[in-house]
Amino acid sequence: xxxxxEVFEEFAKKAEVxxxxxxxxxxxxKLYGVLKKFELATGGYYRELEVDPxxxxxxxxxxxxxxxxxxxxxxxxxxxxVKFALGIADNLVTTSLAMARKAGLKILVLPxxxxxxxxxTLPCLIEGCEACTQCPPQRACPTGAVVGEGIRRILLExxxxxxxxxxxxxxxxxxxxxxxxxxxxxxEVGYLKRxxxxxxxxxSPEELRRALLAR
Numbered sequence: 466x467x468x469x470x471e472v473f474e475e476f477a478k479k480a481e482v483x484x485x486x487x488x489x490x491x492x493x494x495k496l497y498g499v500l501k502k503f504e505l506a507t508g509g510y511y512r513e514l515e516v517d518p519x520x521x522x523x524x525x526x527x528x529x530x531x532x533x534x535x536x537x538x539x540x541x542x543x544x545x546x547v548k549f550a551l552g553i554a555d556n557l558v559t560t561s562l563a564m565a566r567k568a569g570l571k572i573l574v575l576p577x578x579x580x581x582x583x584x585x586t587l588p589c590l591i592e593g594c595e596a597c598t599q600c601p602p603q604r605a606c607p608t609g610a611v612v613g614e615g616i617r618r619i620l621l622e623x624x625x626x627x628x629x630x631x632x633x634x635x636x637x638x639x640x641x642x643x644x645x646x647x648x649x650x651x652x653e654v655g656y657l658k659r660x661x662x663x664x665x666x667x668x669s670p671e672e673l674r675r676a677l678l679a680r
Contacts, residue, residue, distance in 0.1 A: 468670035470499035477506035498626025539575035572664035589641040602630035
């Protein structure tokens, strides 16, 4: 999400971009500290930001009439990938994908679950808390996401990914956006192959950047 947001920020300077989020995608953008990038780059006709649940959207008609040059889904979660492969259209993103497929609109996808993806990015987490009497991250957290007495933890539903907690912990117990090993399983790879019939599958944020900025 963070890498995709950087590409979006760059692309939005040269093009009119409509942003659509599933409810989960919106929360993830907030959790990883990039929601402001999308909010600041939208506002105005064809620069809207829409979030599920929203059963009716003008985006669908634009896609069907090919008013957009392309539809890019980045990052594309395994959940969205499977729905796209099976023709399920039950939210803003999957319905837009279904419309784009029918209209023959160019589709770019950057999957999170693929054989070449070997690591994932974690949100802000506390590990090895020293149970300080006075906890600087807890006192300074702007959303009250750091909670507890003694051993502290982060409420992810409140976290906005600002990273202030990691900067203030004197023992380095708070880590934001660390990398963790990841392996896609056989089921996900099978669905990935199916969507290649309708979409250009990209392997990295850099490929996404090249595909967008070359237009």
